[in-house]
Amino acid sequence: MAATALVSMLPRQRYSVTLVESEEIGIVGVGEATLPQMKNFNDLLGIDEAEMMRSTQATFKLGIDFVDWGFLGSSYVHPFGIHGPPASGLAFHQKWHRAVSEGREWNIEDFSFAIAAARANRFAFPAAGKTTINSTYAYAYHFDASLYAAYLRRIAEERGVTRIEGKVRDVEQDARGDIRTLLLESGDRVAGDFFIDCSGFRSLLLGGKLGVRWEDWSQWLPCDRALPVPTERCGDLTPYTRVTAMKAGWRWRIPLQHRTGNGYVFSSRFIDEEKAREELLASLDEPVLAEPRLLKFEAGRRIKSWERNCVALGLSSGFLEPLESTSIYLMQIAIMHLLPLFPAGRPDDRLVGEFNRRMDLEYDRIRDFLILHYHLNSRDDGELWRYCRSMQVPESLARKIEIFRHCGYIEDYRDGLFNAPSWLSVFLGQGLTPEHHQPLADAIPLERLIAELDELRTDIADRIGEMPKHATFLARYADAEATNPSALHKAEARL
C-alpha cells in the first residue's frame, strides 16, 4: 500500500521509491475485512474497483454483525451508515428513544438502511445525492489480503517502484542517528533519504534501530493470540463480517468469493491454545480447507510512529486487534497523513510533530472504541468477560459511557475514526440503553414524531425489497471467475 501510494502520489521528479520485500516472509492475513475508507484510497490511486475485486476474490461489506457480544443470544450490526436521516442539533436516535419510551417496540436497526440491507443479504451501490434514505451508507470490501498485496505490488511496479527481493540483515545510521542504509542478506546495500518501516511486529527500523518505545495496552485489550483457518465458500455470501463472542475471545467469519476466512482471537490468559483450537473447529459452519496456525501479538503501539527519517506503518507501529477491521485503515490513514507532510530534505520536527499528533488521535480513538466492546457486556460464562466488565477503562472512554448512559449523547470529533453512528450502534448493541432521551426530542409533537419514524421504517423496508441479493450483484459486477458470459449464469446457478 505504501509503495503504491508513494509512487502514485508523490512527484517522480523529486522522489524515487524502492521496495525491499522478501518472498520468504509470509503474509499474515487469510482474509481481510476493510472499512469504507479503503474505497477512497483505491479511488485516489485510480484503481478500477471491479478489477480489484475480481483479482482479490472480494465481496462487499456493509458492516459487522456482532453475535453474543452484549449477552449470549444477542446480535447487532455496526453498519457503515447512519440511523435515520441526517439531522443537525438532535440525533435521530433521540427521537427513536422517545418513541420507544412511548411504547413503540421498534428496533433501532430498522431505521438504518445499511443494517436492513445487510440483514436481508442484499447489496447495491449507495444512491447519489443526499436526499433519499438509500444514500445514507457506505461500503467496504472483504478480500484476500495476500491477493490484494500482490495486486498492489503489480501496480506499484508498473508505476515505477524499484522492487528488491531480499531480507534486511542490518540497518546503518549516520553520525546524527538518521537511518542511511539497509544491508541485505545478499550483501546488497540499499541507501535512502527516508525509510518506511513495514516490517511487521519486528519493527526493524523504528523499534529495533531507533528504539522507539512500545506502549502496552493489553490491560484493556487482553487478546494476544489468533488462530486463523480458511473454510469453503459459504452459501449465503453475507454482505457483512460476522464476529461471534467466544468464552475467551471472539471468532470472525469473512465471506470471500472462493472461500471463507475464519479465526479465533483469544487471550492466552484465559484459554490455552489446544482448547481454543477445539472450540474454533467445533464452531465452524463450512468444511475446513487448511489447518489453523497460531499467530501471537500484543495490543499496543510505539509511542511515536515517525522518528527521525523513518515512519512505521501497520504492525511495526502498533497493533489493535482486528475486531473492527482497523488494521488496513491504520496503514492507509498513516499514508494519507504522511503525504502532505512528506519531507523535502531532512525531516523537520514541525512536520514530524503534526504527523505524530494525528496518529495519536487515530490510535487512541480506535483503542477506546475497541475497549467499549469488551467492557460493556453482561456475559457470565467466561473469566475474560468478567475481567473486562470490571476493568478500569481510560478516562476518555469512561466519560463517554457515563454521558451516553445518562442521556444518549455522543460527542463527535473531527479527526480520527468512528463517528457518532458507530458509537451508537455499539453502545446500544452491547446493551446500554440511555436512562433518558434528550429534552430536545420532546419538542416535536408525539404524533408527528411517530408518523415520521413509521414512514422511515416503511421506506427502508420497501427499498430493501427492491435491491438485488449480494451474491447476484457481485456475480454481475466482479465475479472472480467471470472470463466469459456463461460464467454469470454459472454463478447464478450456484446460488
Next chain:
Amino acid sequence: MTDRVGTVAVVGRDAPLWLAAAALQRAFGVTGVRVQAVELPSWLGSVDCYSTLPSLASMHRLLGIDEAKILEAASGVPVVAQRFSNWAKGAPPYLVAYDDDPSGSGDLPFAQYWLKGHKEGLRAGIEDFSLGCACARLGRVPLPPATANAELSASYGYNLDASIYAEALKQLAARRGVETISARIADVKVEGERISSIELEGGATVKADLFVDASGAERVLMMRLPGAQFHSWPDRFPCDRVLTASAAKFRSLPAFAQISAIRGGWIGIHPLRDRTTISAVYSSDTISDQAMVAQLAVLARMPVSGDAVVSDLRPGLLDRPWVGNCVAIGEAAAAVDPLAAVGLHLAQGCISHLVTLFPATAGQMPESMAYNDTIRAFASNIADFTQAHYLLNRRFDDPFWDQAREAPATPTLRSKIDLFSARGAVSLRDNETFSEQSWTWLFLGAGIEPEGFDPRIDLVADRPLIEKVQQRLRTVAELAKRMPSVDQFVGGIDQLEAAGVT
C-alpha cells in the same frame, strides 16, 4: 417523565442574556420548560457596538429573527473582513476575511497552488484569490451563492448598535414567552456545588432547576460556586482596558473593520449606519486612560465626538464553565480580547451547545462534562486565533510589542504556526471557529513565509497550475465586481435591485 428540568433562570445582561433566554424558550418552551430572565443593570452605553462574526446569521435564523429588519433597526453594517494596519513595520495592511472552506472537493487547498506560484514569481498576493478579501477591498458584500455547490463563497459579520440590538432581542424574548424580572442580586444560595435559589434586592427569590450565568465578566453566579475558577491570561493578552467612543458616519461605508496597532495596543474602527464606533484596546501599564482619551482622535485619524467610556478587560477562561446546575455562557465562560470580533460568537456558541446538551434531568447533570470539554476547546481555539495577531506582530523595538511577540502561547497555537511555517498548511482542531482560509489569510498577512508546500502540488504540471491560478484570479475578480456595495446593501431591497442583484 420524572425529574425533568422544569424551570430555567437566565441571569445576566444585554445581548447574551436575551439570546440565551430566547434560544432556550424557543427550544424548550413547547415542552413545558419555564424560562425566566433576571435582568441585571445594563453595561451598554450609547457608544457601544457589537462586532460579530458571520455565525450570528444562523442564530437569527434559529430564533426566527428577520435579518433585514434587525439590521435596519440596529444601524447594522456588514463586515466582510478585518483590515490590520501597522502590525508590522513598513508592511502594507492585510485583510482577514471569512471565506468558506470548499466542501469535500478532494482537491488540495488553493493556498498550496498559490504558494508554489508565489515561489516561482507569481506577483498577485493571496488576497487577490480570496472572494472575501476582494469584496472587502472593493467595498462590496459577498452575498451567498445561488447554488449550494459553488466553488467560492464568503460570509460576513455585522457591526450593530449594541443597545438597540439588545433591546430588540429583549422584546423578542418577551414575545416568545420569557418572563423577565429586572433586579440586582442580593444573595446566591448554594448547596454543595448547586445553586438552590437567588435572592434579589427588594426581597424576591428566584428558584430554578437550572441557572444560566450570562452576566459577562461579573460572573455573578459562577463566582459564588466553590468549583468554578477563572484563569486569566495576562501574559498572553497584554491589553486590559477598552475605551469606546464615537465618530461621524462614513459617507461611503467601507466593507471592513479597521484594526490598527498603536504603541501599547490597537485602535478599532467599526462603521455603523448612523455613526462610527471607535475603540481603543490597550495596556494600562503603557498608556493611561487620560492619555488615550487625549490621543484617540489622532490615533484613529477621525474627529471623535461625544462620550468616551472606559472599561476593564480581563481575558481568561473558567476551568469549568458548567458547575452543578449552573452554566456560564459567553464572556462569563471565557473572555477574549475583542480584536477578532468574537464576543457575541462566544455567547452564541455556548448557547448552541447548551441547547444540544440541555440536561435530561434536574438531578445529576453529567452533560456538564461534555459542555466543559467542548467550551474549553472552543474558547481556546478562539483565544489562539486572537493571540496569533499579537504573537506574529513585527513592530520591532517597541517594548509592548516585543513582549507580545515573546509571550507564551498554547502548544496548539505553536504547532499551528510551526506547520504553517513549514508547509503553508493549517491543522484545524475540534470545535474550531475560523475556517482554514481565515487562518491562512491571517498567517500570510501577518508575514509568515512558508518554507515549503505540499509535495503533491508538484504532481500538477506547470501549465495546468498556471491556468488554475489565473482562472481563480479571474473568477474572484468577476464575482466580487457583481456583488452589491455596502451602501447598496444597507439601502435595502430597492437598492439591491437597482444594482442588478437579486
